[in-house]
Amino acid sequence: GQSLEQPSEVTAVEGAIVQINCTYQTSGFYGLSWYQQHDGGAPTFLSYNALDGLEETGRFSSFLSRSDSYGYLLLQELQMKDSASYFCAGRGGGGNKLTFGTGTQLKVEL
Amino acid sequence: NAGVTQTPKFQVLKTGQSMTLQCAQDMNHEYMSWYRQDPGMGLRLIHYSVGAGITDQGEVPNGYNVSRSTTEDFPLRLLSAAPSQTSVYFCASSYDTLNTEAFFGQGTRLTVV
Numbered sequence: 721g722q723s724l725e726q727p728s729e730v731t732a733v734e735g736a737i738v739q740i741n742c743t744y745q746t747s748g749f750y751g752l753s754w755y756q757q758h759d760g761g762a763p764t765f766l767s768y769n770a771l772d773g774l775e776e777t778g779r780f781s782s783f784l785s786r787s788d789s790y791g792y793l794l795l796q797e798l799q800m801k802d803s804a805s806y807f808c809a810g811r812g813g814g815g816n817k818l819t820f821g822t823g824t825q826l827k828v829e830l
Numbered sequence: 831n832a833g834v835t836q837t838p839k840f841q842v843l844k845t846g847q848s849m850t851l852q853c854a855q856d857m858n859h860e861y862m863s864w865y866r867q868d869p870g871m872g873l874r875l876i877h878y879s880v881g882a883g884i885t886d887q888g889e890v891p892n893g894y895n896v897s898r899s900t901t902e903d904f905p906l907r908l909l910s911a912a913p914s915q916t917s918v919y920f921c922a923s924s925y926d927t928l929n930t931e932a933f934f935g936q937g938t939r940l941t942v943v
Contacts, residue, residue, distance in 0.1 A: 728870070750930065753931065755932075761936075762934040762937055763934050764934070809932075810930075811927070811930050817863075817878055818878075818922075819889075820865070820872050822870075822872045
């Protein structure tokens with residue numbers, strides 16, 4: 721089976737940098753991706769790491785260490801609109817199922 | 831460009847009733863899946879399909895059936911609704927089983943009374 725663990729809540733101030741961690745246990749792992757979900761909305765894709773290292777997309781960066789079964793999402797220059805839930809997700813196991821982490825609610829304050 | 835379309839958006843059922851949640855995608859994606867989302871529990875996989883005619887169980891399949899007769903459609907059937915099935919349901923699709931970019935429908939908020 722697969723499991724991905726995240727902190728339940730993170731709070732940061734506008735303009736700051738925040739890191740959301742994800743640790744996973746999975747078999748036949750094919751990489752880690754990140755999704756954003758605003759209240760009442762659907763999850764939307766942010767980034768994907770197939771290999772170890774850092775991937776940067778604008779203000780967002782994502783990191784993966786497969787040897788440590790660990791990844792994180794880094795959000796820079798936080799804005800109020802970044803207040804949302806963030807999910808890591810991994811594909812693996814039978815049928816290459818896409819399994820989501822428990823989710824982290826990010827609150828950005830003034 | 832419709833993407834993934836789910837219907838209905840809201841539904842109230844009485845315990846014991848059955849219903850089908852519809853999901854359709856127009857991106858020719860092979861992989862489709864259903865998740866339920868409950869407060870504090872993230873997205874849990876109910877059933878998934880790796881192509882037309884192929885379905886399999888996810889983490890929480892009990893009480894739900896699926897079929898995949900075409901590439902485009904992946905309906906989720908609740909056989910006999912229970913209050914424990916009150917949740918928000920999301921359908922998602924991705925190009926194949928190696929692509930991790932999933933596209934989600936807007937969700938169905940289901941209440942069972």
